[in-house]
Amino acid sequence: MNLNVLLAEDESSLGLIVKESLENRNFTVTLCENGELAFEIFKKHSFDALVLDIMMPKKDGFTLAEEIRKIDKEIPILFLTAKSQTEDVVKGFKIGCNDYIKKPFSIEELIVRIISLTNRNQQTVKKTTLNIGKYEFNTENQVLKYNDKTFKLTNREASLLELLIQNKGEIINRETILNTVWENNDFFSGRSMDVFITKLRKKLNLDPNVEIINSRGRGYKLIE
Known part of the structure; x- marks a missing residue:
């Protein structure tokens, strides 16, 4: 399955590992190390899914997701985060995210969740x-x-x-x-x-x- 994913992650080593792992499964991945850059790239290109870290410089994941939802109500958003408090999860879903995955995580689980979200989105449309x-x-x-x-x-x-x-x-x-x-x-x-x-x-x-x-x-x- 060839999916085009925007990955926003400020931990460069983790970001590169995730990017490489997804690309080995035939994903196309654009990696951004801050929310501001991710938003600019999102406005210029088309993606199948977004994987956003919450704690990022310049623009955090919550703010980034809010701004993206003003432009696109349908694209799947998955938060990649170390935050696990209930209020953070609730806030994310209120903003419009579709799923959470908590660090540390397995790459296989991330891949399954991305595929599940994109398939669900395609089924809604088709x-x-x-x-x-x-x-x-x-x-x-x-x-x-x-x-x-x-x-x-x-x-x-x-x-x-x-x-x-x-x-x-x-x-x-x-x-x-x-x-x-x-x-x-x-x-x-x-x-x-x-x-x-x-x-x-x-x-x-x-x-x-x-x-x-x-x-x-x-x-x-x-x-x-």
Whole structure:
């Protein structure tokens, strides 16, 4: 997936690591080391998603996001931040951000979140149906169809299946799934995830070409 991302991060070493990691996954990344420069570049170019640090010189991430939202109401904004207090999270969402990821973080989780945000944004504009094998999955209605059979999914089943489809053919590690769908990765959430994987497998077993594979000790992969 070739996505064009604007990354605003004042820690140069972290910014370069993230930039290189994203580019290795075929992203196009423009790195800015302060909010003022990021805003000027945003006004001149088109991007699929924005990854903004909060604590930056010249213009902080909150201010930058507010100014961007006056121009573009739809572009996905993800805050990359060391801040974890509830009021900061609430403020970010009130401004119009779409997601948070807290430092330290895994690059894989960042990639999954960016892809999820951009896919969600594209579905809002274009379509809400994802295909896997002979199945059709309506993300808006949370309905999975196979010929004349229909399965109504729970919110968590739907979120888990959407994440697997968006990363089809790739292993998603357990921590990433838990942090994305369950929003924590404790023991009980891990057991719950395994149960939900089993439920999805039963619903997907009508097509022998579709399978959720368990990579022992790592995570899960959806294949067709």
